Amino acid sequence: MRLLTLALAALPLPVLAETFTVSSAPTAVTVYGGFALVTRDVTVEVGVGAHELILPDLPQWVNAGSLRVSLEGAILSGTRLRNDALPPQKDKDSAEVTAAKDRIETAERALTYLDDRAQDAGLAVQAAQARLTFLQGLSSSGTLPSTPEELAGLGEMIEGQTLEATAAQISALRRVRDITDARPDLESALEDARTALVALTPPEEPKTLLALSIAADQAGPVIASISYPAQASWQPTYDILLTRGNDAHMTLRRAALIYQSTGENWQDVILTLSTLAPSGQVMPSEIYPPLLQYGDPQESAKLQRNQSGLTADALAAPVMINETMRPQPNFDGPGVTYTLPNTISVARDAEGARVELDALDFDARVFARAVPSRDTTAFLMAEATNTTREPLLAADSAQVFVDGALVGQSNFAPVPAGGTFAQAFGPIEDLRLTRAVLEKSEGDRGFINRNNAQVQDVRLSVENLGSESWNVELLEGVPYSEQDDLQIEWNAEPRASETDVEDRRGLTQWNFTLPANATQEVTITQTVRWPEGMVLR
Structure with missing residues (x-):
């Protein structure tokens, strides 16, 4: 019997249930197009048995239905959320907050020391003023010496002492001024320190307490990972750089603007940006x-x-x-995620945190696009193929550069992997465009209107005023019809290089090289006929 008792005593027994209260903060965030998934990781050392792990500082808006918890080192048996009548929280200043408070204290001490020095210097001013007042009293005293010699000596003494007291007063005033000149800088430093503290310690928001019931079959660390959705978004922004020359190429410098209104700061989090849309349509129509x-x-x-x-x-x-x-149109391609190599801090309700992603280089075909019916100059264009294995996302904001010089801002349309895209880089002032309807006085050419027919001659012109040769793509829209009885005939000199460009009916293009100080003209004659009694619209 005694041996049995000793054997049982040697077996590991579970410890009594313990409650662990742990402070938490966001450690990792994945931001999608319209929301974010925030993750908090905490670690505690537990013994064998059942325990309760309490996180008292989750945002109040966290919903039990969307909360997800995973454990390493223990089994989760239940969760409870509580957002009212919470116990008071201990002060838990981070190292950054402590440093900010120290900076405020240092700035306040510096101002106090300056005021003390100014006050000390002011004592000398007061002493000099008292001395001058005394000397002025002597000069008007009714008990002046009776002999000329004594009176002269008194006058010399008053003069010398007055000069000395005045010089002392002026010197003391200068010392006070030199001391107080530093006050604006010290006040600014104090204000900056207070502002930094406010940024690190936003107004306390109502909290939710999360209690996790866990069971550990062996002693050791337990890692709890808590995830929940939050209000946040991101959007891409680009710098598009065109380098001209024999080896022309286009560089796409990609960055992201991140916005979050979660009610809490993201301090030193691992940030992932995703193009997936988990909140979008998930079932067929x-x-x-x-x-x-x-x-x-x-x-x-x-x-x-x-x-x-x-x-x-x-x-x-x-x-x-x-x-x-x-169903609304969606991008037909795989989602892409970007995990930043370093942690990042994003303040709540900020204007937008910009993070740099990467830079992509593409070989480019440089040309001039001319649209005489709308523009007076041609525009510099570069065409490239997306040779990456990922789509290029649309961006509302892109800055465009030519050979290092900023030329303006643009948007950027989405480009699938392997797709071709063209980007504009501003006007080419040397390429002047005109479009003219030829006058009827030019013989049988011109603009003729009948009850059921219309004949029109149009001349397009591109003039190169510069010293550089250009490859030009000239675009013009010619009329088209979807009615059998509306007949349209047209011809051009020179002949068009492409018709129905990009599957857009009527869009016509001429490709040519325009040397320096040269002009290229295109003449289009179009005839339109429709049934008698009808009106052309």
Whole structure:
């Protein structure tokens, strides 16, 4: 029996349940297009048995349904959220907050020391003033010496002492001024220190307490990871640099602007930016096949006149529902994530934190695009192919540079992996554009209108006033029709290089090289005919 008792005593026994209260802060954040997933990691040393881990400082808006908890070193048996009647929190200043408070204390001491020095210097001013007042009293005293010699001696003494007291007063005033000249800088330093502390310690927001019931089968560290969604977003921004020359290339410097309104600062977090959209559509749309019917034309007309009196169910609702439930266009490609190599701090409700991502280089084809019907100059363009394995995201803000010089701002359209894109880099003042409808006085050419026909001659011109040769792409829109009875004929001299450019009907392009001090003209003759009694619109 005694041996059995000793054997049982040698077995590991669970310790009594303990409660661990741990302060937490965001340690990692993944930001999507419209929200963020915030993660807090905490570590505690526990013994064998059941325990309770309490995090008293989660944001109050954290929702139990979207909260996710994972453990290493223990098993999670339950969670509880509580956001009212919370116990008081201990002071837990971070190293940054402590340093900010120390800077404030140092700045306040410096101001106090300056005031003390100024006060000490002011004592000399007061002493000199008292001496002068005394000397002035002597000069007007009724008990002056009676003999000329004594009176002269008194006058010399008063003069010398007055000069000495005045010099002492002026010197003391200068010392006071020199001391107080430093006060604005010290006051500014104090204000900066206070501002830094405010940035590090936003007003205390209501908190939520999270209690985790855990069970550990062996003693050691337990790592708890708590994740929840929060209000945040990010958007790309670019610097687009064109380097001209024989080896022309375009560089895309990518950065991200991050916005967060979570009510708490993200201090030294691991930040990941994602192009995925977990909050978007996650299930396929319903299909409502259209119901087609035929009927008497007169009945159809009557039905249309009385349409306002019909019920919603009688108005071909399936077709209308099909339109409203059509899925919105989404980028057809894989999502991309960017994890920053270093931790970052993003203050809540800030204007936007900018982080640099990377730079991409592409070989570029440089040319001039001319649109005489809209512009008076051609524009510098560069075309490149996205040779990366990831899409280039759209950006509302992009700064464009040519050979290192900033030329303006632009937007940037999305480009899929392997796709081709063209970027504009501002006007080319040397390439002047004109578009003219030729006058009727030029013989049988010109603008002729009849009741059912229209003939028009248009001349497009590109003039190169500079000393550089340019590859030019000239664009013009010629009319097109979707009605069989509306006939359109046109021809151009010289002949167009491409028609229906980018599958846009009527968009026509001429490609040519324009040498320095040269002019290229394109003449377009178009004839339009339509049935008698109709009007061209």
